[in-house]
Amino acid sequence: MLSESERMASAHELTFRIKDPNSKPRSIAVIALDKASAAIVDQISHEQWRGAHFFTSLSFSTDKQPAEGQSQAMQAWLNDLAGRALNLVAEVEKSDFVVVITAAGEDARAVSVIADACAMFHKSLLGLVIPQDDTSDKDIDISLGHLRPHSRMLVVAHGIDYIEVMLTALRA
Amino acid sequence: MLKKEQNDYLTQTGPGTPMGNLFRCYWMPVLLSEELPEPDCPPVRVKILSERLIAFRDTEGRLGLIDEFCAHRGPSLWFGRNEECGLRCPYHGWKFDVTGQCVDVPSEPAESGYAKKIKLKSYPLIEKGGVIWTYMGDPEKQPPAPEFEFCSVPLNQTFSSKRLQECNWLQAMEGGIDSSHVSFLHRGDLNNDPLFKGAAGNKYNLGDMKPVFEVVESSGGLLIGARRNAEDDQYYWRITPWVMPCYTGVPPRGDHPLHGHFWVPIDDHNCWAWSYDYHPTRALTDSEVAAMRDGKGVHVKYVPGTYIPLANKTNDYLMDRAAQKAGKTFSGIEGIGMQDASLQESMGPICDRTKENLVGTDNGIIMARHRLLRAAKALAEKGTTPPGVDVEHQKVRQAALLLKRDVQYKDGAKEALIAKKGVRQTSV
Ligand code: FES
Ligand SMILES: [Fe+2]
Numbered sequence: 001m002l003s004e005s006e007r008m009a010s011a012h013e014l015t016f017r018i019k020d021p022n023s024k025p026r027s028i029a030v031i032a033l034d035k036a037s038a039a040i041v042d043q044i045s046h047e048q049w050r051g052a053h054f055f056t057s058l059s060f061s062t063d064k065q066p067a068e069g070q071s072q073a074m075q076a077w078l079n080d081l082a083g084r085a086l087n088l089v090a091e092v093e094k095s096d097f098v099v100v101i102t103a104a105g106e107d108a109r110a111v112s113v114i115a116d117a118c119a120m121f122h123k124s125l126l127g128l129v130i131p132q133d134d135t136s137d138k139d140i141d142i143s144l145g146h147l148r149p150h151s152r153m154l155v156v157a158h159g160i161d162y163i164e165v166m167l168t169a170l171r172a
Numbered sequence: 173m174l175k176k177e178q179n180d181y182l183t184q185t186g187p188g189t190p191m192g193n194l195f196r197c198y199w200m201p202v203l204l205s206e207e208l209p210e211p212d213c214p215p216v217r218v219k220i221l222s223e224r225l226i227a228f229r230d231t232e233g234r235l236g237l238i239d240e241f242c243a244h245r246g247p248s249l250w251f252g253r254n255e256e257c258g259l260r261c262p263y264h265g266w267k268f269d270v271t272g273q274c275v276d277v278p279s280e281p282a283e284s285g286y287a288k289k290i291k292l293k294s295y296p297l298i299e300k301g302g303v304i305w306t307y308m309g310d311p312e313k314q315p316p317a318p319e320f321e322f323c324s325v326p327l328n329q330t331f332s333s334k335r336l337q338e339c340n341w342l343q344a345m346e347g348g349i350d351s352s353h354v355s356f357l358h359r360g361d362l363n364n365d366p367l368f369k370g371a372a373g374n375k376y377n378l379g380d381m382k383p384v385f386e387v388v389e390s391s392g393g394l395l396i397g398a399r400r401n402a403e404d405d406q407y408y409w410r411i412t413p414w415v416m417p418c419y420t421g422v423p424p425r426g427d428h429p430l431h432g433h434f435w436v437p438i439d440d441h442n443c444w445a446w447s448y449d450y451h452p453t454r455a456l457t458d459s460e461v462a463a464m465r466d467g468k469g470v471h472v473k474y475v476p477g478t479y480i481p482l483a484n485k486t487n488d489y490l491m492d493r494a495a496q497k498a499g500k501t502f503s504g505i506e507g508i509g510m511q512d513a514s515l516q517e518s519m520g521p522i523c524d525r526t527k528e529n530l531v532g533t534d535n536g537i538i539m540a541r542h543r544l545l546r547a548a549k550a551l552a553e554k555g556t557t558p559p560g561v562d563v564e565h566q567k568v569r570q571a572a573l574l575l576k577r578d579v580q581y582k583d584g585a586k587e588a589l590i591a592k593k594g595v596r597q598t599s600v
Contacts, residue, residue: 002486003487005514006485009521013520022529126532141582144386145580148384154387155388155539156386169534170173
């Protein structure tokens with residue numbers, strides 16, 4: 001007699017798997033940390049996405065300084081492709097997770113502000129470093145150094161096609 | 173998530189498929205040397221990349237891998253007589269040499285030259301590191317013999333085994349890339365298995381259940397670094413190399429031998445999970461080899477006389493709910509090989525990746541799929557030789573080390589990740 005595991009592992013049994021969706025659409029904030037990655041984000045945003053929200057830069061209100069012990073995140077704004085400035089903290093709160101993108105060697109230190117916002121709502125931050133044509137190992141190290149303290153997962157990926165593949169894999 | 177077309181593309185490796193063509197660019201492990209132990213020993217059936225073949229070692233010790241079926245009327249040459257430099261079909265006595273060339277058709281006069289016109293398809297075999305390897309691609313493009321360290325050290329420093337895994341190769345291999353499952357599925361084994369226990373690094377594994385991952389492309393595949401907090405402003409790094417298409421290394425523990433796997437498609441619903449263990453600078457001890465033969469570490473206990481795991485789907489993998497409840501094993505299955513295989517086989521013959529919900533820490537898997545797809549397309553469209561064929565890509569080593577928090581692992585571990593003859597592994 002066949003064991004249950006044996007019967008259930010057959011190709012025939014695959015046909016009885018539940019067809020209903022096993023997840024709800026997710027919302028992913030994709031944030032460029034520098035000018036070069038902003039161009040990449042702009043390009044990717046033209047594909048069809050269900051739950052990805054693209055932002056090309058981060059800016060800060062200058063009217064008041066953060067109070068003692070308060071994160072700069074409270075004063076930060078995300079700029080989207082339609083030219084709107086949206087509140088960073090509110091956008092992070094709405095997202096299931098946050099992807100930040102930096103072109104290797106660029107200044108990516110703004111990530112710490114985004115990481116503060118992620119920490120407020122316990123959201124995972126995923127960092128992508130995109131080498132450019134003339135990138136050296138040193139440039140990649142600089143970017144990794146900026147992102148490492150804040151990311152749950154860090155990826156160095158050549159070519160912007162990887163970002164699309166990753167967002168698709170994550171059902172963005 | 174993968175689209176169905178992409179899932180089909182990656183999981184199908186039969187003749188003429190894009191992934192099948194990719195696999196046919198590499199030398200692949202096909203048998204253990206012990207399966208063809210001596211000249212004129214019994215032939216062995218081989219199924220690899222959905223092709224049915226027969227392997228034998230002839231009177232002179234030459235190895236052959238040829239079409240399994242006799243060119244006369246088609247019975248399996250597994251019944252053949254391996255004698256006088258050829259495999260003779262017992263039906264009417266046709267005989268084939270290690271290249272598949274028919275050398276005797278008893279019903280026809282030898283002078284007629286009839287036998288010369290009959291040739292079975294064959295592939296070259298080479299023996300290296302206790303493993304017999306085949307290359308199934310274009311003979312013009314045959315690469316040099318593999319130079320993975322486990323098959324390059326002296327034979328007394330290396331041990332390989334294989335086990336049948338009844339599912340598609342990709343879902344098996346993905347387990348070898350996915351470092352994030354170790355803290356759960358295998359947590360019971362770190363302090364108990366004779367081939368893992370006692371390493372200083374184990375305490376970091378068990379002490380920090382939320383590792384942080386970094387994935388970097390290497391020339392032959394990927395390096396997947398998992399970082400955990402350690403004392404004195406240091407990180408404990410475990411770095412897993414993947415070499416395309418299907419070689420993975422498990423980061424080491426203490427001075428235990430280094431281990432890892434090859435995942436070789438048999439057909440689209442089965443694969444061989446190869447497991448190696450080697451030490452770069454010393455002979456394996458008798459007790460280490462005894463533990464490996466006994467199915468410890470990455471190896472498994474077998475159904476006697478086979479390479480089928482003793483715990484398998486026909487006996488519900490010897491599920492032990494009491495051990496699961498007590499936390500002795502996390503899943504209730506004993507041994508890390510079958511902990512992985514039981515779950516991977518339960519996904520079904522080919523995992524339906526349209527239903528999965530990946531998270532950020534799955535990026536190693538996402539990147540590996542992407543590189544495989546990209547390489548198979550480049551091969552199909554432009555004839556580009558894929559990564560991992562170059563033997564330099566194969567000289568990588570898994571590593572486990574402590575680094576200051578401000579040191580990048582690519583720099584701090586640079587030397588540790590290169591397989592260098594006579595140099596001990598980097599491991600804590
Ligand atoms: S079928 Fe084999 S010799 Fe005839
Ligand atoms: Fe595993």
